[in-house]
Amino acid sequence: MDAPVWTTQPSGALAPYACDPARSRGRRYPEPAAPTRNAFQRDRDRVIHSTAFRRLVYKTQVFLNHEGDLFRTRLTHSLEVAQLGRSIARALGLHEDLVEAIALAHDLGHTPFGHAGQDALNACLHEDDGPAAQEPRGPDEPHGGFEHNLQSLRVVDALEERYPAFDGLNLCFETREGILKHCSRANAEWLEVREPGGVGARFVLGQSPSLEAQLANVADEIAYNAHDIDDGVRSGLLTLEQLEAVPLFDQFRREVLAEFPRLQGRRLLYESIRRMLSAQVYDVIDATRAALRDAGVRTLDEVRASRPLLGFSAGMRQASAELKRFLLVNLYRHPQVLETTARARQVVRDLYRAYCADPTLLPAPRPGVRVSLRRRAADHIAGMTDRYAIREHERLTGQRLFGG
Template sequence: MAVAGAEPRAPWASKAEESRGRLYPEPGGDARSAFRRDADRIIHSSAFRRLAYKTQVFAHHEGDHYRTRLTHTLEVVQVARSIARALGLDEDLSEALALAHDLGHPPFAHAGERVLDACMATYGGFDHNAQSLRVVTRLENRYPDFDGLNLSWEVHEGIVKHNGPQQGALPHAVAVHAERQDLWLWSWPSAEAQVAAIADDIAYDVHDLDDGLRAGLFGTEELTVLPLVGGIIAGIEERWPAMDRARFIHELGRRMITALINDVVAETRRRIAIARPADADAIRRLGAPMVGFSEATAQAERAVKAFLFPHMYRHPRVMSEMEAAGDVVRDLFRRYMADTSALPEEWRASVEGRAEAARARRIADFLAGQTDRYALAEYARLFDRAPELR
């Protein structure tokens, strides 16, 4: 992948040796940096493994060649590390944030999240970014001295600010955590966190086009009118007029990723040259994102999203499947709330005797942690029937 040459460590990069630390102090002596340890802890977490069986757009039974939450996450990691390296940032921090960004996603993609948020409307709502924070600070129970993964301040900050500063009413998990740790919710996050966020956009734009083409939801001829995409298609057709479809789709995605990464690197360098931030905190205080697309590419990227919304995310085939999947989440939530004996023993013990709102939050934790196939198995167990997700 052609990316403009990597820079030495930038003065405005996050530095593991200057981290604001962890909620629970730990002894040193590890040969790894703090951010490398964070990334490794996420990789070894249960929540990370479960991403393998959570929907990206197509449910896992649709076929082995479509993206899951896990494969999407790994693609985000690759893009984030490429950008971070070119900009002289801490690659391990960008990787940790890319690895963590979807840990809180419930089964069945955004359909599952919408339904779970509606179920939790009177109990503080549900937001998958906030749930990712809850996973790494409370729900992963692997260590004898604390709940969660005890990640660095900079990772918690980046998870919370995946979409920028937190303004207005805070998601429940963020509001609760803010009582324990000041994450500068008013500011932009580190440059590494901004890299992970834009890598998420790049990865899902490109792989959703790829999956949509392979699934036959639309054809390459429909993409020729899109800025950036149309030019890439023309270039491929000119050089390889008889290329087979599978190779064509791969080459389109490869060229798009390269173009988007190179644009982010060039535009971010341009902004840095103007702002001249002295250190990582100067990035946080700028009042605007430092990492981003140029205006022309930003417009092209928005056009890709605008195309995917009706042609893929709202395609009748996808909508039918996701509506049925949403019913699974809704029915499971209602059943668990009405009859806590329906919960597995360890989860039943954690909700017994709790007030209604606290019970609902724990049930949301349980549901959000389920994979697609586990949710379907639970549905079959509790309702003695299986929904048809086709």
């Protein structure tokens, strides 16, 4: 494949539509500027030093933490998203530190057991039986259900306990905006009441976030596309032969074999994935530049007033969607994965019901925080690692659902 023809912005040069820390909309609690770091660097550092970030090393992606040492975790995934995001940001003249801060924080609110845990906790919060369900929602908690993007925002806004003057990490508006990738209308309106014109406003008004926030979202997708193939093959649930049916991957597998006919196994897999990653990165850069040029966007305000402008070309978007469908059928719905996720859901359900039945099992509520018992239980479970949830479930129920 010929090298793409494009050039990068000069190192350190910000495009006029990029977020500039000197023009940040600021923090909810004013603080003096740091002497050696811009505001977005400071956000990144606060995320890295947070308790929630350290927990990501023992939170799963597809394969649970006890199933192997080399599978991705939420931590390694977040690092890969940050690396991809910075590479693209540099080429587009966006603020790399902001992209990195968003990428490292975007999964802080994820439950143990990946999407299985999230789905189970969401279902629990929608249950309408038992005394805990009759307790009114507290003014400091969102509406019903569990949204992991909103939970990530709750972590950095309220649940982290590090600073004497405020709860949370007191991050900049621009970082918080990027963390809240999706939000239901009801919760967006709840946020808007608590913080008029804040991070919930764009969902109410139908506006777009910054290009840095859009980039962190796309980098998340690119990382998933690559590492779920890698982990799927490593686990033995996917084969290179199966992947020949995926055009986005197979074109690079064939390209690699044309150049290295005797290559096989892991080297063939890794080189094919590397080239697929590069092609997606170059596609996003070229497609975004074209979209910005066609839209005539020159300022951050124009970015927010426009449709989303950062993403794949139409052809790459379709190819990525085909890969996602393949992974859904052949990996995420593989019988071995489904059997494991069924047990994971049981762990979350049993923990939630145990905590709602006996609130003394939960940590004491923080003074001045007004949330229901149900939300306290959900916050506690969402903060757990895979292995802690498994141990806690065994302690409370006497059941051993996972070995090792």
